[in-house]
Amino acid sequence: MAISKFKTLSQAKESFSKSDYKNxxxxxxxxxxxxxxxxxxxxxxxxxxxxxxxEGGAEALFDYYEILKEEDKEQADVIxxxxxxxMDGSMERLKEVFAEPLRDRLEFEDGILYKDxxxxxxxxxxxxxxxxxxxxxxKVIITQKEDFIDFLENLIEYGFEEMALTYLENALSVxxxxxxxxxxxxxxAEGKKIEN
Numbered sequence: 001m002a003i004s005k006f007k008t009l010s011q012a013k014e015s016f017s018k019s020d021y022k023n024x025x026x027x028x029x030x031x032x033x034x035x036x037x038x039x040x041x042x043x044x045x046x047x048x049x050x051x052x053x054x055e056g057g058a059e060a061l062f063d064y065y066e067i068l069k070e071e072d073k074e075q076a077d078v079i080x081x082x083x084x085x086x087m088d089g090s091m092e093r094l095k096e097v098f099a100e101p102l103r104d105r106l107e108f109e110d111g112i113l114y115k116d117x118x119x120x121x122x123x124x125x126x127x128x129x130x131x132x133x134x135x136x137x138x139k140v141i142i143t144q145k146e147d148f149i150d151f152l153e154n155l156i157e158y159g160f161e162e163m164a165l166t167y168l169e170n171a172l173s174v175x176x177x178x179x180x181x182x183x184x185x186x187x188x189a190e191g192k193k194i195e196n
Contacts, residue, residue: 003030003031003034005031005034005035005038008027008030008031009027009028009031009038009040009041009044011027012024012027012028012031012041012044012048013044013066015027016044016047016048016051016062017062019051021048021051021052022048022052024044024048024051025044025045025048025049025052027044028041028042028044028045028048029041029045031044032045039077039078039080039081040077042081043065043077043080043081043084046084047061047062047065047084060143061080061083061084061143064080064143064144065080067145068080112134112139112140112141113141113143114140114141114142114143114144114147114148114150114151115147117130117131117134117140118147118150127154127157127158128158128159131154131155131158131160145180148167148171149180149181149184151167152164152167152168152184153184155167156184156187156188161188164184164188165185165188168181168184168185168188172185
């Protein structure tokens with residue numbers, strides 16, 4: 001029996017947001033059976049399975065996915081598929097990392113979450129100093145848009161304008177109409193004019 005793709009996806013997302021992951025999984029799986037090329041259903045199945053097995057990041061990723069979809073549906077599907085494919089195996093590693101003290105987390109080869117990076121600064125560090133210590137060995141992992149804006153503002157403030165510009169240009173290629181990003185780009189451009 002054919003199902004309504006849109007209706008079933010809506011029901012699946014509603015179940016997920018109510019923390020009924022089992023029902024969400026069943027609905028996403030039903031869509032995937034009928035529409036094997038649906039990236040949204042595929043991503044939904046993985047996120048539901050993650051949530052059911054108690055992975056803490058599943059809800060945050062689901063929310064992030066929903067925000068991305070508002071900007072650009074197709075791009076969101078691609079971004080989320082990439083994130084989920086790269087997470088295979090890294091979840092276990094992440095669990096180990098979160099069991100370690102904060103200072104040791106800088107040793108984590110794949111990156112440091114922005115909130116942990118901020119915590120290092122809050123512990124009495126200086127953005128410039130800490131960023132210079134990690135920038136060649138570690139990626140700063142940013143999952144929240146507010147964190148990204150905050151990170152860019154700090155880069156500009158502490159003299160990493162070129163790097164901020166690169167991040168901004170990449171972000172604007174994904175979100176060309178974002179007002180906050182445009183405002184930061186303007187701020188950067190004005191800063192360059194003042195220096196010259």
